[in-house]
Amino acid sequence: MAKEGMKEREKRKVQLVHKYRNKREAIKKAINSSNSFKRQLEIQEQLQKLPRRSAKSKLRNRCWLTGRSRGFYRDFGLSRHVLREMTHQCLLPGITKASW
CATH class of the missing domain: 4.10.830.10 (Ribosomal Protein S14/S29)
Known part of the structure; x- marks a missing residue:
């Protein structure tokens, strides 16, 4: 059995991923659609300002x-x-x- 704290932490991660999913997808779509490299870097900074735990790859x-x-x-x-x-x-x- 996993510790109860680990289970709760994972639940909070799932909520955080769902909360930022649309914003993250919009930023990634903007990065792919922009033509200039400088603009891509500016948009990339917006992506980096999002919480790290809100990435789907952080889920277990x-x-x-x-x-x-x-x-x-x-x-x-x-x-x-x-x-x-x-x-x-x-x-x-x-x-x-x-x-x-």
Whole structure:
């Protein structure tokens, strides 16, 4: 289990990313559409003034049940430990334990 503080910090990051998403996209579109290099640098400064945590790349995938960040399966939103337990309990339809 992840610490509760880590889970809360990640929730705040998600809110911050959503808050600045439109502004960030507009600035990036302006950078790509401008012709002069000086103008691109001016617009780039606007992008740098935005909070660093508002970048989408700063988000971390976490298990929705335990909050674990490593061993994350994107298809289910679960960590490998929880996925294995739920598979053994037949809680995930269509998933079976491999045997050969």
